[in-house]
Amino acid sequence: MKLHEYQSKQIFSKYGIPIPKGRVAATADEAKQIAKELGSRVVIKSQVLVGGRGKAGGIRLAKTPDEAGELAGQILTMEIKGLPVRKVLVDEAANIETEIYLGITNDRAARRPVMMASSAGGVEIEEVARLTPEKIARVHIDPMLGLREYQARDIACGIDLPREHTRLFGQIALGLWQAYVDCDATLAEINPLVITSENQLLAVDGKMLIDDNAQFRQPALFEMRDLDVEAPSEVEARRYGLSFIKLDGNIGCMVNGAGLAMTSMDIIKLFGGSPANFLDIGGGASAEKVAAALRIILADPNVKAILFNIFGGITRGDEVARGILAALHEVKTSVPMVIRLVGTNAEEGRQILAEAHMITAETLVDAAKKAVAVATGAPAAAGG
Ligand code: GDP
Numbered sequence: 001m002k003l004h005e006y007q008s009k010q011i012f013s014k015y016g017i018p019i020p021k022g023r024v025a026a027t028a029d030e031a032k033q034i035a036k037e038l039g040s041r042v043v044i045k046s047q048v049l050v051g052g053r054g055k056a057g058g059i060r061l062a063k064t065p066d067e068a069g070e071l072a073g074q075i076l077t078m079e080i081k082g083l084p085v086r087k088v089l090v091d092e093a094a095n096i097e098t099e100i101y102l103g104i105t106n107d108r109a110a111r112r113p114v115m116m117a118s119s120a121g122g123v124e125i126e127e128v129a130r131l132t133p134e135k136i137a138r139v140h141i142d143p144m145l146g147l148r149e150y151q152a153r154d155i156a157c158g159i160d161l162p163r164e165h166t167r168l169f170g171q172i173a174l175g176l177w178q179a180y181v182d183c184d185a186t187l188a189e190i191n192p193l194v195i196t197s198e199n200q201l202l203a204v205d206g207k208m209l210i211d212d213n214a215q216f217r218q219p220a221l222f223e224m225r226d227l228d229v230e231a232p233s234e235v236e237a238r239r240y241g242l243s244f245i246k247l248d249g250n251i252g253c254m255v256n257g258a259g260l261a262m263t264s265m266d267i268i269k270l271f272g273g274s275p276a277n278f279l280d281i282g283g284g285a286s287a288e289k290v291a292a293a294l295r296i297i298l299a300d301p302n303v304k305a306i307l308f309n310i311f312g313g314i315t316r317g318d319e320v321a322r323g324i325l326a327a328l329h330e331v332k333t334s335v336p337m338v339i340r341l342v343g344t345n346a347e348e349g350r351q352i353l354a355e356a357h358m359i360t361a362e363t364l365v366d367a368a369k370k371a372v373a374v375a376t377g378a379p380a381a382a383g384g
């Protein structure tokens with residue numbers, strides 16, 4: 001789960017990281033009011049869960065409350081990388097001298113978290129890593145010991161931070177580490193951490209990703225989840241415990257098992273098709289779950305064909321078939337469907353599905369070819 005900038009910065013602030021004064025607003029009037037209260041120049045910042053808002057025009061400086069209201073009004077009608085802006089953060093503007101990058105993420109290869117910093121802040125770290133990798137300082141953190149003070153000093157040295165800031169930088173690094181651990185984050189990032197012309201350190205931007213597996217012990221954080229900005233189909237899928245990711249293609253996929261789902265998508269592509277989604281209905285999926293999955297797939301107007309690839313193990317073919325039938329009673333559709341059903345109770349499943357006029361296939365290759373053909377409007381060769 002991604003947190004918004006304002007949410008991440010509020011968390012950072014609790015861990016002693018200095019952030020600009022400011023508040024979030026949903027209307028131009030509110031933004032104007034906040035600017036008035038702050039009584040200074042302000043930055044109006046779109047709250048959308050993508051990077052590069054600055055370049056997209058989603059971050060603007062305002063000198064007066066009137067201007068703040070006006071710019072907020074404009075930004076609140078924008079879409080940034082396809083996401084509507086519903087809130088803006090109105091922050092006291094900082095006089096920026098230097099921009100630094102500071103972040104923590106998991107280094108899977110090293111099997112521990114890594115803290116990274118760079119004097120080329122404000123730029124996405126992936127860019128820095130690609131163009132000027134020597135500008136990134138790194139330390140790996142022993143999860144049992146946590147970030148040590150000397151490591152924070154090492155990082156400060158590594159980016160040639162002026163000595164006078166070393167102490168506060170250390171506190172910020174330790175605060176960021178503690179926030180990362182306490183929140184079960186997979187990323188905690190300040191980009192940029194700035195040195196102001198008043199010689200203060202300030203976290204101007206903030207980003208946190210929270211491990212979805214930690215939902216059960218982070219109820220307060222997951223309360224903050226912004227459903228507004230996630231694809232509605234993904235929200236719905238989560239309700240049923242389905243792993244679903246919406247894609248741009250036109251062949252809907254319903255598969256049991258993440259690996260098999262990935263394979264199915266690859267094979268669809270191999271034969272010139274394009275998957276409309278990733279969907280793993282999981283092991284032992286009930287008819288109800290299958291029905292929900294089918295509704296979600298069919299809600300996408302791009303879907304021109306559906307490929308079912310069910311390998312029965314714990315999942316039973318008859319149970320899946322019943323779910324498909326139940327969903328088809330609810331949602332009337334003329335979208336052609338290709339099914340490959342093997343394994344536990346496959347035969348029973350096929351019998352149940354006989355009335356559903358589905359195109360059957362023996363192998364995944366066969367199924368994918370048929371799905372690609374019907375998605376492009378070729379006549380459906382029924383039977384398998
Ligand atoms: P991002 O583009 O989504 O990463 O948003 P950021 O919050 O990082 O802002 C992008 C850039 O806008 C920063 O790197 C700064 O250069 C600039 N910026 C953000 N806040 C301020 C501010 O308070 N004052 C000034 N002068 N520039 C700012």
Ligand code: MN
Nearest residue numbers: 122191192205
């Ligand atoms: Mn940024």
